[in-house]
Amino acid sequence: MSKPERDPYTGLMTTGHEWNGIKELMTPIPGPVKFFLALTILSAVLLWILYPTWPYGPGYTKGVLGVDQRTLVENNLTKSAALRSVWEDRFTSAEMSALEADDDAMTFVRSHGARLFEDNCSACHGLDAAGGPGFPSLTDDQWLWGGDAETILETLRVGINAPHDETRYAEMLAFGDQGMLNSEERRTLTDYVISLSRPDELTKEQKELLPAGAELFDANCSSCHGEDGGGSHDVGAPNLTDDFWIYGGDAASIAATLRHGRIGVMPYWEDRLSEADLRLLSLYVRDLRPNQQ
Amino acid sequence: MISQLTRDERALAMVLCVLLTLFGATLGLVGRDDVLGWHGALLALSGMVLLIVIMSKIYDPDPNPDRVTKYYDDPTKVGVIVSMMWLVFATFVGDWVAWLLVYPEATFDAGWSSFGRLRPVHTTGVIFGFGGNALIATSFHVLQRTSRARLAGNLSPWIVVIGFNLFCLLAVTGYMFGITASKEYAEPEWYADLFLVVIWVVYFVLYLRTLARRQEPHIYVANWYFLAFILVVAILHIINNLAVPVSLGHAKSYSLFSGVQDAMTQWWYGHNAVAFFLTAGFLGMLYYYLPRRAGRPIFSYRMSIISFWGITFLYMWAGSHHLHYTALPHWVQNLGMTFSIVLVVPSWASAGNALLTLNGAWEKVRDDATLRFMFVAAVFYGLSTFEGSFMAIRPVNSLSHYTDWTVGHVHAGALGWVAMITFGAFYTLVPMLWNKERMYSSRLIEAHFWLALAGTVIYVFSMWNSGIVQGLMWRAYAENGTLAYSFIDSVDAMRPYYFARAVGGFLFFLGGVIGLYNIWMTTRMPAVEKPPVYDLPPVVAAEPAE
Ligand code: HEM
Ligand code: HEM
Numbered sequence: 141m142s143k144p145e146r147d148p149y150t151g152l153m154t155t156g157h158e159w160n161g162i163k164e165l166m167t168p169i170p171g172p173v174k175f176f177l178a179l180t181i182l183s184a185v186l187l188w189i190l191y192p193t194w195p196y197g198p199g200y201t202k203g204v205l206g207v208d209q210r211t212l213v214e215n216n217l218t219k220s221a222a223l224r225s226v227w228e229d230r231f232t233s234a235e236m237s238a239l240e241a242d243d244d245a246m247t248f249v250r251s252h253g254a255r256l257f258e259d260n261c262s263a264c265h266g267l268d269a270a271g272g273p274g275f276p277s278l279t280d281d282q283w284l285w286g287g288d289a290e291t292i293l294e295t296l297r298v299g300i301n302a303p304h305d306e307t308r309y310a311e312m313l314a315f316g317d318q319g320m321l322n323s324e325e326r327r328t329l330t331d332y333v334i335s336l337s338r339p340d341e342l343t344k345e346q347k348e349l350l351p352a353g354a355e356l357f358d359a360n361c362s363s364c365h366g367e368d369g370g371g372s373h374d375v376g377a378p379n380l381t382d383d384f385w386i387y388g389g390d391a392a393s394i395a396a397t398l399r400h401g402r403i404g405v406m407p408y409w410e411d412r413l414s415e416a417d418l419r420l421l422s423l424y425v426r427d428l429r430p431n432q433q
Numbered sequence: 434m435i436s437q438l439t440r441d442e443r444a445l446a447m448v449l450c451v452l453l454t455l456f457g458a459t460l461g462l463v464g465r466d467d468v469l470g471w472h473g474a475l476l477a478l479s480g481m482v483l484l485i486v487i488m489s490k491i492y493d494p495d496p497n498p499d500r501v502t503k504y505y506d507d508p509t510k511v512g513v514i515v516s517m518m519w520l521v522f523a524t525f526v527g528d529w530v531a532w533l534l535v536y537p538e539a540t541f542d543a544g545w546s547s548f549g550r551l552r553p554v555h556t557t558g559v560i561f562g563f564g565g566n567a568l569i570a571t572s573f574h575v576l577q578r579t580s581r582a583r584l585a586g587n588l589s590p591w592i593v594v595i596g597f598n599l600f601c602l603l604a605v606t607g608y609m610f611g612i613t614a615s616k617e618y619a620e621p622e623w624y625a626d627l628f629l630v631v632i633w634v635v636y637f638v639l640y641l642r643t644l645a646r647r648q649e650p651h652i653y654v655a656n657w658y659f660l661a662f663i664l665v666v667a668i669l670h671i672i673n674n675l676a677v678p679v680s681l682g683h684a685k686s687y688s689l690f691s692g693v694q695d696a697m698t699q700w701w702y703g704h705n706a707v708a709f710f711l712t713a714g715f716l717g718m719l720y721y722y723l724p725r726r727a728g729r730p731i732f733s734y735r736m737s738i739i740s741f742w743g744i745t746f747l748y749m750w751a752g753s754h755h756l757h758y759t760a761l762p763h764w765v766q767n768l769g770m771t772f773s774i775v776l777v778v779p780s781w782a783s784a785g786n787a788l789l790t791l792n793g794a795w796e797k798v799r800d801d802a803t804l805r806f807m808f809v810a811a812v813f814y815g816l817s818t819f820e821g822s823f824m825a826i827r828p829v830n831s832l833s834h835y836t837d838w839t840v841g842h843v844h845a846g847a848l849g850w851v852a853m854i855t856f857g858a859f860y861t862l863v864p865m866l867w868n869k870e871r872m873y874s875s876r877l878i879e880a881h882f883w884l885a886l887a888g889t890v891i892y893v894f895s896m897w898n899s900g901i902v903q904g905l906m907w908r909a910y911a912e913n914g915t916l917a918y919s920f921i922d923s924v925d926a927m928r929p930y931y932f933a934r935a936v937g938g939f940l941f942f943l944g945g946v947i948g949l950y951n952i953w954m955t956t957r958m959p960a961v962e963k964p965p966v967y968d969l970p971p972v973v974a975a976e977p978a979e
Contacts, residue, residue: 147730149793155734159579159653160969162724167733173785177778184771192764193771200764209763223914252911258919267921 253424299408316399512570523558743779813849838900891937
């Protein structure tokens with residue numbers, strides 16, 4: 141313990157405590173500290189009076205402004221609903237075809253629809269809507285369930301293989317895993333499916349087996365994909381004669397599809413987006429097809 | 434180091450190692466069907482390795498009995514080195530995580546290396562690994578010097594240092610296995626939490642018993658802060674981690690709280706972890722090493738007092754500002770907000786007390802990078818607490834919450850304050866610990882200083898920018914009542930800022946590597962003939978220490 145002493149630099153007294161050479165000055169609390177302490181405490185008290193703050197047994201002080209975050213949010217929601225109602229009403233009441241023909245409406249679809257699409261659909265279908273492995277492209281005008289605006293709207297509303305009572309349902313059977321076709325037969329069928337769009341890729345030996353493939357196709361696949369492999373919008377079976385593939389069109393991918401089956405899920409949006417947003421999105425997707433404006 | 438323990442103490446240490454091994458083996462056995470088994474094995478293995486190390490020295494001669502007339506610094510030495518190693522590891526992971534936000538594919542295609550698992554490895558590594566070890570190491574050093582007493586125990590400091598690092602190891606490896614209690618900064622599961630409780634109680638008791646031996650009737654400010662840190666962290670840790678394990682053989686547990694009560698408990702914990710881990714402990718550091726280095730008395734004893742009580746009292750109320758605009762009732766939010774506003778005053782009083790202590794030593798701040806580290810730390814402490822109080826205001830928070838502004842605020846505090854004060858303290862401390870006249874290279878300290886400062890400034894500025902841009906984009910509405918931007922638009926807009934942040938982080942990391950090298954080389958400098966005398970010796974009490 142040392143005695144209080146005068147610090148030569150500041151001229152202030154020390155407290156007289158010392159710890160391994162460290163001393164402390166007896167400087168009084170500077171004015172600004174007191175001032176801001178008072179100021180912040182005052183503003184705190186003011187905020188306590190204005191807003192809900194202190195709990196007591198059965199409740200809490202409500203504050204003289206009488207605001208509550210729930211009512212604040214509700215007011216904001218009402219306000220923006222009023223702003224939206226201008227176009228929402230038109231989009232829910234007008235015929236889809238009328239909207240499609242209306243340039244003003246479609247300009248709005250292209251701007252607002254893009255954001256709706258990016259926020260809700262891009263995670264699977266991609267920012268450019270071109271899809272990816274397992275997720276169909278929406279820009280090629282090739283459709284599983286049909287591509288006019290009303291049909292797309294229905295797909296959005298109920299989803300595909302989704303937990304919605306009216307969901308669209310389509311399953312590509314696991315012909316291999318379920319023992320319906322042996323590997324020999326599946327190989328033949330794979331070549332046959334390739335022959336539907338790219339016959340030049342097959343070797344001579346493979347071509348010789350095509351008639352057998354056609355027979356297998358007829359017996360096992362045509363009920364959904366159609367006799368010519370052209371697909372069917374009624375059951376959501378894809379066209380196998382074109383160049384568009386969801387899971388890949390190379391031999392290995394087709395073989396995997398045949399063996400393990402496919403049952404992709406498109407979520408349903410009925411409870412998650414408003415009627416107006418759903419219709420707007422349908423128009424937006426419809427508008428993505430090639431050669432639009 | 435082991436030769437500094439008596440044979441009896443070595444024997445006791447071996448018993449503890451056996452207990453650790455048995456504990457680990459039990460966990461491993463009951464948890465063999467779960468990832469818990471791996472952690473049991475890890476603990477058992479650690480116990481065995483320690484046992485073998487001690488056994489190999491068991492017949493060394495007893496230490497010189499005059500050890501009671503010296504301070505006990507071996508645990509501090511280990512703590513300093515381990516702390517710097519954690520810094521290098523965890524800022525490396527931090528920078529990796531930062532690059533992942535620019536190039537999401539820049540990782541291995543494996544669960545352990547996903548963003549969600551690496552992120553807590555980073556946060557735990559820096560806060561607990563780096564920060565925790567730094568606090569433990571410096572608290573032991575400061576406590577002995579300001580009490581002029583040797584630590585009240587020879588084994589217990591090791592229990593604290595080794596046990597704490599085992600806890601950190603359990604935490605960090607656990608995340609990579611996918612173990613998490615999913616409470617931020619409290620992610621380790623129940624068995625690791627219980628383990629830490631034991632360690633922490635040993636720490637607390639050791640601290641109090643040493644303090645009881647002090648020679649100066651008054652307790653120095655630094656010790657108030659260290660003590661508040663130890664005590665409150667114990668309370669926070671125990672309450673927030675109250676949970677029921679799925680079974681004793683499983684790592685998973687469920688919190689005792691649910692819903693909004695759980696959220697409020699978590700952020701009462703989270704905010705006070707900031708207050709008592711990242712603030713109080715490091716203020717303890719500042720209050721010792723800054724005046725030592727500057728050679729100046731503390732500017733104002735009274736300011737120390739009102740800041741200490743202001744900070745400890747007010748922080749306790751402020752946690753709800755982390756839950757503005759959530760299911761938490763409005764009144765709780767408002768209450769937390771008002772206390773956060775008042776909080777800026779004692780925080781600034783602390784920063785001011787530190788800066789004004791430098792009055793009369795400004796030429797040293799200019800010339801000495803070590804003191805400059807501590808000066809910059811005090812400035813960033815002031816900046817980040819002002820920013821924090823500002824962000825706690827509800828309408829401001831409605832812009833900043835969920836954005837990178839929060840991340841910028843965090844790192845203004847973490848890099849600018851926590852890490853800088855630690856570097857300043859370490860560069861002051863290391864020559865003292867190893868009896869050297871100076872650090873190995875003052876030019877490397879200078880290089881570290883500029884790398885750390887540049888890294889911090891780049892980091893914080895890019896996050897302010899990205900945070901505010903993000904916040905504005907999310908809330909922008911077109912006049913027809915629809916959102917002006919999609920979320921992915923805002924992600925896209927972040928790219929340049931994330932890039933800048935990752936570059937800044939790399940500079941900071943590089944500084945840490947240089948610091949570790951410099952400290953390591955200092956420990957290996959040849960002994961000088963007449964070592965400098967840094968401290969008054971301990972006053973040996975009448976009764977012999979244990
Ligand atoms: C090389 C330096 C560092 C880099 C590059 C870095 C990078 C990062 C990144 C990328 C995140 C995740 C942000 C996000 O999820 O958006 C993060 C989070 C965090 N880091 Fe660091 N960091 C560094 C140093 C530190 C240090 C030294 C500390 C503490 C002493 C620290 C404490 C934290 C904390 C507490 C968080 C969580 C923030 C929150 O949840 O809001 N970091 N860091
Ligand atoms: C007066 C002092 C301070 C106040 C009032 C304050 C306030 C705040 C606020 C309002 C947030 C944002 C909460 C949100 O929107 O989610 C925040 C986040 C945070 N602050 Fe501070 N802050 C202060 C000082 C500090 C200091 C010195 C540090 C230290 C290093 C720090 C570390 C953090 C961390 C780690 C988070 C992120 C929590 C998370 O993971 O979400 N704060 N603080």
